[in-house]
Each structure stands twice: as structure tokens, then as C-alpha cells.
Amino acid sequence: MKVKVLKIRISDQFQNMDEAILNDYLERYDIVDLNTQLVQGDINFWSVFINYEEKQIKPTSSKTNVNPDEQLSEEETIIYDKLKNWRAEKAKESQLPPYIIFHNAHLVAIAKHKPSNFEDLENVKGLGKAKIEKYGVEIIEVLENA
Missing domain, CATH: 3.30.1070 (Cell Cycle; Chain A)
Structure with a gap:
């Protein structure tokens, strides 16, 4: 303990x-x-x-698991950069450190998975219901404009 x-x-x-x-x-x-x-x-x-x-690692999960050290494609890198810029703005508005909004690994997972709706967001590992409700619409807008 x-x-x-x-x-x-x-x-x-x-x-x-x-x-x-x-x-x-x-x-x-x-x-x-x-x-x-x-x-x-x-x-x-x-x-x-x-x-x-x-936390005990759960062996089975329906969520998409992405290795944050994995290389991003050119398209995924563009999405990742746009997500980082969005997160920085949110952090500044909320007066919070950026990692409280989302960790880099979450942004990588979103860039790789490219969710287009709330159901897709729920399948990205590390994204809880509260964060999806709070930021989901904005994340999907960032992805649509990427």
C-alpha cells in the first residue's frame, strides 16, 4: 500500500x-x-x-489501446498537434495544467482512433464518461476541422 x-x-x-x-x-x-x-x-x-x-490492469477491454510511443502517421501528427493546441487553450481558460485536461497518451489515442461521435470516443482507452461529456463535442469539432 x-x-x-x-x-x-x-x-x-x-x-x-x-x-x-x-x-x-x-x-x-x-x-x-x-x-x-x-x-x-x-x-x-x-x-x-x-x-x-x-490499479490492477484489466486483461480484456473493448477500448482501443494505443502505445503512446508508437509513431504517428503524417495525418495523425497533424491531428495530434491540433488536439495539443486545443488542450493548451482549454488549460489556459480553466487555469489548469494541460495534463489535467488530457494526457499526451490520450491525445495520441484520439489521433490514431479518429472518433467521429460520442460512441467512438467511449471506445478510446483512457477517456472516461465525465471527460467525454465535458469535452467530447469540442474534440469531435477539432477532428472534423483537422
Whole structure:
């Protein structure tokens, strides 16, 4: 079992970013136990203590699995670059690091799979329902304009 401590600062400037980091972490690991404590001082924040384990790899999946180190074709590279530009704009608008929007591996998978609708997006490994609902329409627009 592993341990991680995260801080959720209670301020308009940092709270959304800190919550996004926590949510991303909770998505990526199997959480065994989670404890929180409100810490008050010059900067008020929630301290989040997480006991976790690495996620077990599921042997069978209907989702498209793409190796992020695999070479992209010329067309896929163009799509990937457009997706990276879109992600950078989203990150700036949301005041979040780009990897919170999508990891590079997700962008590679989208560029290779070239989904044309929500059902296709659901078949791309690493794309959860929440991110598809939040960004799906925009991703499909980027792909249509690539």
C-alpha cells in the first residue's frame, strides 16, 4: 500500500486546480482509504491523506489501446498537434495544467482512433464518461476541422 498527501487550497484562485489534481489522482489509483482534515491558518486548505494501490490492469477491454510511443502517421501528427493546441487553450481558460485536461497518451489515442461521435470516443482507452461529456463535442469539432 502506498500513501499520498494532497492539499486542496480554499481560494478561488487555486481550488479548481487542486480539486482537478485530486480527481485525476482518484481516477488513476485504487483508493484503499481516504482521510481529510481542514487546516486553518494564513492559507486555509483541506489536507487529503490517501492510502492507495496501483490499479490492477484489466486483461480484456473493448477500448482501443494505443502505445503512446508508437509513431504517428503524417495525418495523425497533424491531428495530434491540433488536439495539443486545443488542450493548451482549454488549460489556459480553466487555469489548469494541460495534463489535467488530457494526457499526451490520450491525445495520441484520439489521433490514431479518429472518433467521429460520442460512441467512438467511449471506445478510446483512457477517456472516461465525465471527460467525454465535458469535452467530447469540442474534440469531435477539432477532428472534423483537422
